[in-house]
Amino acid sequence: MAKDTKHQLEIVTKPAFLDASALKIPMLQILKEDGTLHKGVKAPDMDKNLALKVFDTMQFIRILDERMIAAQRQGRISFYLSSLGEEAASIGSAAALQADDMIMGQYREQGALAFRGFTVEQFMDQLFSNERDLGKGRQMPVHYGCKDLNFMTIASPLATQIPQATGYAYGQKMDKSGTCTICYFGEGAASEGDFHAALNMAAVYKVPVIFFCRNNGYAISTPSQGEQYAGDGIAPRGVAYGMKTIRVDGNDIFAVYQATQLARKLAVEENEPVLIEGMSYRMAGHSTSDDPTGYRTREEEDSWRAKDPVARFQKWLLAKGWINEDDAQANYDEKKAAVLAALKEAEKVPAPHIDELIEDVYDTPPKHLKQQLEELKAHIRKYPDAYPKTASRLNGGDK
């Protein structure tokens, strides 16, 4: 048919409405659910060291998650939020990056942080809001952050980090840093206006950013298909923004790893932003405040266990001979002991000093804040029984 001279669009003369069926995006899978590779496909170039580090991190995060859910039930921490079932998404992608690439997460990416080297003690310090916490105990549990590891502090408002990732990556590009930013978010958060802003701007500015959507089927109780969106998930939006886009099996460590590796190349070498949609399933409740039996069946949950990303990778490693059952078990036990020990230790560490209350609102505390703090301290000294922890420290030796 003819082309329009202005827009270079193809011209049609009969009206035809497109719909979601015009763009169905397939899913990349390399490792099958049974832990074997698809026929004729070889594993991505993940060497033994890296594979073991990935698996190690998976195990650690699984233990941490399970243990801390229990700790919350015991009332030892106020809140927890696990990544059960989604370990491959965050760890597989983090493994494909460089240490100086920036990570901006939503809150279910503890795997990426652990992969970067956040220690079990650091995790515990944050979870117990103690005075060693890098975040100074100010945010709820799981809101980790670490400048040294290039892991942006997690914050609760959803999707706000997505346009921030576009901006961060703009700075990286201008600095000719050779680095990129990865930004994780859920398929629920992808409904926010900030998502739209972020992806469109990234496509316009051509910045080195990888948007990694963890599509785990739910936003708290809201199922994705039909209630969060009506189309073919999140990936087609990338195409609509004119962005490089791929969908992967989020429970397949190799698919995640390989897609992210290629995405990083596109991002860093060609300044092409990339959208990766990782299809997965949130195996646990949304958080410890949530009881999923109110909105989904046990059968549905069980049907996903067969797709467990950790077990799947473990099978492959076993078959490959890179691990054996005994070592894996020993490793597991050792990790578990370390988690328990760190937990016990961290919960004894005191809270940050009350003087921290007014630090970091600004670069230095302005006069009115200093005055408010002084008044508060005077008040606490007057009613020591009402604020026993702080009072005892104030009296013991004010800093």
Next chain:
Amino acid sequence: MAKDTKHQLEIVTKPAFLDASALKIPMLQILKEDGTLHKGVKAPDMDKNLALKVFDTMQFIRILDERMIAAQRQGRISFYLSSLGEEAASIGSAAALQADDMIMGQYREQGALAFRGFTVEQFMDQLFSNERDLGKGRQMPVHYGCKDLNFMTIASPLATQIPQATGYAYGQKMDKSGTCTICYFGEGAASEGDFHAALNMAAVYKVPVIFFCRNNGYAISTPSQGEQYAGDGIAPRGVAYGMKTIRVDGNDIFAVYQATQLARKLAVEENEPVLIEGMSYRMAGHSTSDDPTGYRTREEEDSWRAKDPVARFQKWLLAKGWINEDDAQANYDEKKAAVLAALKEAEKVPAPHIDELIEDVYDTPPKHLKQQLEELKAHIRKYPDAYPKTASRLNGGDK
């Protein structure tokens, strides 16, 4: 290839990144630029009466726009914003709707309002913020609204009306009203978060709404391609949301009309929201505050004159024999005289009474507002020379 059991997605084993080229959406055109139909295509079922009403409205709006730009230059009104070059988009689509369908516009859809029957006096009353203005003179010129004509009052914040249209249509669906809502917006406004929210929600709720994006190439000075978006315009987003989508030549009255007619059927009969992208060009400055020579060339503007939607339709009507040159000119002259007369009359009508200042903030003015008004009136009475128009009326006979 295999299908994934959970998501029913096709599985691929080799990574491939899609991009904008995965979904290129053609443009519906029925009437060619020279005013003849594409070969083998017939005009949509627009009878002579309707065709003449459409043309009549086009002429009126063109006269109104040109005259009011001049009036602004003469300092008779403070601001004006024309739809020059985009008449087919708003008038052609309005012509395909029923009178009880709701229209929610951005600010460049005076054509749709005129088609509905807004009189030249009503236009003028708004433009001069006089006491007859339905909006009580509170908003800037061109912020028309009329409940009787189901035309929602225009407001300046961009894109806010888009999710509102989704909500309005939800009410229409629940009321089983057999009506729909059409929502106009520019390709610039489509970058706002509200756009994203609106289309996604409409697709999820399946409401009878038609989103009509007027892609006129610019948002003030910002060109659409490459600076507003990087993809293939706005239409692919509809596909991504799982929504019925079509792109039309926005300067082709027949393409606009036919697409909207079909869209209305989908919306009202099947509760399918529809996205229509109308490709056009803003022939004048953004508004009277804008001088486009700062960001585009005269050549570019001229090259679009050949595509003028009014001239194009006129050629067809002439060839068809539904109008002749003489009648068209007489009609034009008559309209112009009416516009001039209404202008002169409206500018003499006084501003709304000062008592209106506190009306409609709430359904009835609360005590503190009554008190504020009384204080203001006392002040004006004290300084009549400083507020001469209001003071003379206050003294002449307070209502």
Next chain:
Amino acid sequence: MAKMNLLQAINSALEIAMTKSDKVYSFGEDTGSFGGVFRATSGLTEKFGKHRNFNTPLVEQGILGFANGLASQGSYAVAEIQFGDYIFPAFDQIVNESAKFRYRSGNEFDVGGLTIRTPYGGGIAGGHYHSQSPEAYFAHTPGLKIVMPRNPYMAKGLLLSSIFDPNPVLFMEPKRLYRASVGEVPEEEYTLELGKADVVREGSDVTIVAWGAQVEMAEKAADKAAEAGISCEVIDLVSILPWDVETVAKSVFKTGRLVVTQEAPLTNGFASEVAATIQQECFLYLESPIMRVCGLDTPYPLCHEKEYFVDHLKVYEAVHASMNY
């Protein structure tokens, strides 16, 4: 009458409103058949169907945009924002749209059927983003009404008034009290006047003004003051916008002293408005400066919540200081 907690009272109001008019719709994130993360909307989908009470996609600006549109169509739109802390993405739809809808159209259109429900406030170990009390952010906005109940009885009657009030209402629910506050509540429909403050306790020495969950702290402080021989008049403002200047002024004419307390940070909070207005209204009657007892001017901290929290001791200290000025 029945014993209800604050959540049950909200739920009961919603059920009555939805029974009364089939143009009442309830929606928000997770508010559908699941009933909301606090369960305020539980049972509504079963009773009224999934088109009357439903989930929205996760987008607050869309929730309010949708709600404005639905209300402008003539429906009663009851939109839940999951936490007050997440209302800010909808700020434009509320402040530029809901509030100005009627005025800008010369009353051709309005969104009077809109009610925004949102849990607010601290004391629940929620840290920065599950503890804020954002009422003052909205109080600068002509066209909005803002209502904050202190207990189940008030919550039900005020919510019913809000839903059917012909103006957009921001209805802020004290989430710390959702289950903690229990009281006798009529099972049937009743309404309470918006814009009217409630003298919770009469007294003669000092007036304490509070709203929402903070009324509890005012009352406890009044108890403590009573022990010290100070008689406090406690006023629940109930409505933040428009607010009942007269009732507060009348009280201050009597007591000559005013303490205003809020959970939110001090600077430009609503307590500032109360103080600014009352110092003008009651200038010649004031025996000591109006005291504001508020959160510190910092984000809401998790680990020092106990210290940060505006408890009754802090309110009492201000009462004491006011008496001894």
Next chain:
Amino acid sequence: MAKMNLLQAINSALEIAMTKSDKVYSFGEDTGSFGGVFRATSGLTEKFGKHRNFNTPLVEQGILGFANGLASQGSYAVAEIQFGDYIFPAFDQIVNESAKFRYRSGNEFDVGGLTIRTPYGGGIAGGHYHSQSPEAYFAHTPGLKIVMPRNPYMAKGLLLSSIFDPNPVLFMEPKRLYRASVGEVPEEEYTLELGKADVVREGSDVTIVAWGAQVEMAEKAADKAAEAGISCEVIDLVSILPWDVETVAKSVFKTGRLVVTQEAPLTNGFASEVAATIQQECFLYLESPIMRVCGLDTPYPLCHEKEYFVDHLKVYEAVHASMNY
């Protein structure tokens, strides 16, 4: 020194900042080679290239999201919001993100390099949505700085300070004065202290506090008062957050009378904060109640702008009333 109008002063500050550090970026809707709808950024693309000064897509929440990210990366992000009325879609990114970025991370990360420029205010026949003065909406937000210059000299020095201040700054430009206000401005770099009020005129009877464009009205009122034998001290607050309580209190200790004036509607405006604080600081010195002279509590109307506008006559009347209380 050179004669500059306020726009030229802004433009000069931007040019100096961008010359000083190539990590300074300027962006917003239409701010690229076109130079912005008011032309504040004109010439910057030519001088620094299209990657340093550029257009954004039309999405304020995206502009601020992007700006926060860019600032957190260590750049100086100078984001323009085309009109103050359109800042609300970015409210969440400013109030929940920019303001809390450093605190929530325990100073691991910050967006100190962020400056938000936006024209504000009325008097230009802009109606509801080109006239608002939204400073009070932000003043309840610990972590932000808010700065409002009154003339070209202040604008340039304060903008340079804001850009390089290690905290996020909301810099609000009085658009009524963009071309109307002209004055001597040094061509080279200079900075002015943030958080410090400016005693524009000394006086002994009444203190008038204003900020931004409203300082002009305060001065004119002071002129008129002088004719009537009343000596006014006029203070430009300059910074709204943190604000200079001391300078205002010191003045009120002397005069015993305070009039605060703002363009924005009365209720919960920043004038309320000033009044609430000063009645506490200066209680025993006040000879009359603190008067607030503000916009009415309505949206900003087009046709009655003249009447709605807080002109010098209204300020003068308050001064007069304060003297004759």
